Amino acid sequence: MAQRVNNFPPLPQFLRIKPCFYQNIEEEIPGPHQQLLRRAFILWKMYSGTLFLNFISCIAWWAGGGNAINVGFALLWLILFSPCSYACWFRPLYKAFRADSSFNFMAFFFVFFAQCVLTFIQSIGISGWGTCGWIATVMFFSVNVGSAVVMLITTLLFTLVTVLMALVLIKVHRLYRGGGGSLQHAREEWSSGMWKNAPVREAGFHAVAQAAQGPSIPQYPAAVPSYPSNSQW
Numbered sequence: 424m425a426q427r428v429n430n431f432p433p434l435p436q437f438l439r440i441k442p443c444f445y446q447n448i449e450e451e452i453p454g455p456h457q458q459l460l461r462r463a464f465i466l467w468k469m470y471s472g473t474l475f476l477n478f479i480s481c482i483a484w485w486a487g488g489g490n491a492i493n494v495g496f497a498l499l500w501l502i503l504f505s506p507c508s509y510a511c512w513f514r515p516l517y518k519a520f521r522a523d524s525s526f527n528f529m530a531f532f533f534v535f536f537a538q539c540v541l542t543f544i545q546s547i548g549i550s551g552w553g554t555c556g557w558i559a560t561v562m563f564f565s566v567n568v569g570s571a572v573v574m575l576i577t578t579l580l581f582t583l584v585t586v587l588m589a590l591v592l593i594k595v596h597r598l599y600r601g602g603g604g605s606l607q608h609a610r611e612e613w614s615s616g617m618w619k620n621a622p623v624r625e626a627g628f629h630a631v632a633q634a635a636q637g638p639s640i641p642q643y644p645a646a647v648p649s650y651p652s653n654s655q656w
Contacts, residue, residue: 427445428442428445429441429442429443429444429445430442430444430445430446430447431443431444431445431446432444444514446517448460448461448464448517451517451521452517452520452521453520456520456598459591459594459595459598460516460517460520462591463513463516463591463595464513466584466587466588466591467508467509467513469580469583469584469587470504470505470508470542470584470588471501471504471505471508472580473577473580473581473584474497474500474501474504474505475501476576476577476580477497477500477501477545477553477554477555477577477581478494478497478498478500478501479573479577480497480555480573480574480576480577481493481494481496481497481553481554481555482494483569483570483573483574484555484559484563484570484573484574486570487563487566487567487569487570487571488566488567488570489563489566489570490550490551492551492553493550493551493552493553493554494553495553496551496552496553496554497553497554498553499553500545500553500554504541508538511534512530512531512534512535512538515527515528515530515531515534516528516531516535516595519531525599528595528599531595532592532595532596532599535588535591535592536592538588539585539588539589539592542581542584542585542588543585545581546578546581546582546584546585548560548578550562554577554581555573555574555575555577555578555581556578556581557578557582559574560574560575560578
């Protein structure tokens with residue numbers, strides 16, 4: 424079997440730091456769920472981009488007479504939340520759809536709900552928290568209109584991302600419950616250790632599939648998700 428080489432995040436070859444994850448939605452995710460996972464990936468990129476724009480907006484906020492502490496917190500949120508959101512909620516969702524893992528679905532629901540709440544708080548814009556939300560932006564229009572306009576763009580993006588996160592959370596939850604998933608299944612996976620053995624099971628499946636049919640035909644794990652797709656989003 425050809426060894427799968429980590430390909431995400433894509434980094435230049437000359438760097439000594441190498442990618443940490445292998446991601447191939449077309450190869451590893453069953454067809455009915457690829458579109459939803461791609462949208463979740465786009466949502467992660469939107470959130471990371473919003474954090475970057477928030478850092479720029481906080482600089483404009485500072486230049487217009489705001490507090491410098493917002494710039495420092497904005498940089499911290501960008502460095503911390505961009506990689507952590509990928510590792511803590513997108514990867515569990517990816518592994519959940521790849522191996523029909525109730526444990527990973529529960530991990531996704533727990534972390535992603537917290538992410539939704541955090542993004543909502545960021546969209547509010549509490550002063551001194553390093554986010555350009557509604558409160559900070561509206562109040563700053565009376566101080567510096569130019570800076571407030573830049574802050575307003577970030578505020579609208581935080582609001583949009585919050586709404587999209589809520590939609591993704593509802594969609595995934597409906598798919599999971601519609602397929603018979605439950606907290607009890609996640610507990611059984613945890614107690615039996617099946618959540619740790621999923622990569623080994625998938626590697627064995629890929630080895631047999633590639634030996635029999637060649638590497639050009641994408642294959643999926645034997646236990647693929649069977650969640651209904653009776654609604655479009």
